């Protein structure tokens with residue numbers, strides 16, 4: 287079989303994300319419906335045996351409207367991929383069944399057995415576990431964890447000829463460390479290392495690929511879906527990486543099969559046009575809360591990149607797209623787990639400020655104590671090293687209700703502490 291893959295991306299390097307999205311208008315439906323059609327077929331037929339042969343030889347493909355099997359390529363998922371590529375300003379993108387499958391597939395695409403990864407030590411718990419346990423045990427791919435803020439440490443950890451990936455989150459979970467994407471990319475590229483950025487915390491706000499990253503991954507389950515109802519992911523990057531991930535003989539997306547359902551791809555595509563508005567709302571509300579919280583109690587340990595005292599406040603400002611903000615997540619360090627849980631209990635059950643729950647990007651506020659939930663797989667030393675205190679409460683700020691209403695719910699709960 288010919289290994290030729292087809293570039294199915296779009297050019298959208300210069301525009302800001304909202305403009306790029308508008309320019310990358312989705313295809314019309316089959317009967318000129320203003321929404322795209324759902325291609326709910328797992329297999330596709332051909333006009334004759336010659337056409338079938340040519341499809342399998344890779345001579346014809348999606349550009350000429352020829353598809354083979356939906357684990358390989360599905361037009362509805364491809365349409366969603368075009369929207370996500372436009373948002374991230376990458377040549378192409380493809381969507382997967384979860385954020386974790388997007389992340390693990392990228393590692394398996396870019397690293398071979400015996401390979402080496404340099405990764406930030408503050409990462410989503412699942413990614414940290416993948417790099418700490420699964421990849422070394424199953425694939426002999428090892429990781430050196432670094433303080434992503436310390437550029438010299440990052441540089442030293444990358445071994446030329448051995449390290450193939452530098453991996454970090456644009457804004458880290460849950461410690462909200464902002465990565466210097468342009469500088470980190472320069473350092474990595476000088477050693478021939480690919481830069482992979484998890485941009486789950488900052489869709490629309492940051493465009494890592496425009497700042498130098500090679501591949502951008504997303505958990506669509508969070509802000510992009512926005513309703514806490516879907517598990518999905520995306521890989522965005524150049525065609526020679528993303529399309530190769532669907533290679534019939536070697537591609538992890540093809541062979542491990544973390545395929546998105548086209549019905550879900552359709553659902554998600556309808557939420558992308560209002561992602562920009564939602565992100566602005568999340569950011570604005572988060573900024574307002576932390577400002578008021580600092581006024582309410584100047585001793586409260588609030589962590590948010592929008593605060594001037596945050597160590598990467600100006601860095602984030604310099605990298606972010608115009609008119610967004612500093613993200614929709616902030617943390618309060620209550621110092622102990624007991625106080626963290628008491629605060630969350632009051633906020634959920636006494637004043638109805640939000641819900642206890644992991645995940646983020648919902649229209650209601652979600653609260654979790656990271657140390658004993660999303661990051662519980664880290665041991666105490668790893669937690670301390672990653673800056674995750676036992677009393678750290680993460681707030682994924684919702685935007686429903688008026689600010690005044692929500693603020694009175696917060697102050698009431700806080701005064702009862």
Ligand SMILES: *Cc1c(COP(=O)(O)O)cnc(C)c1O
Pocket residue numbers: 384385386387410412413455459484486487504505506507508517518519
């Ligand atoms: C949730 C999350 C993931 C994993 O995504 P799933 O869709 O749950 O598989 C990866 N990275 C970050 C930063 C996340 O918040």
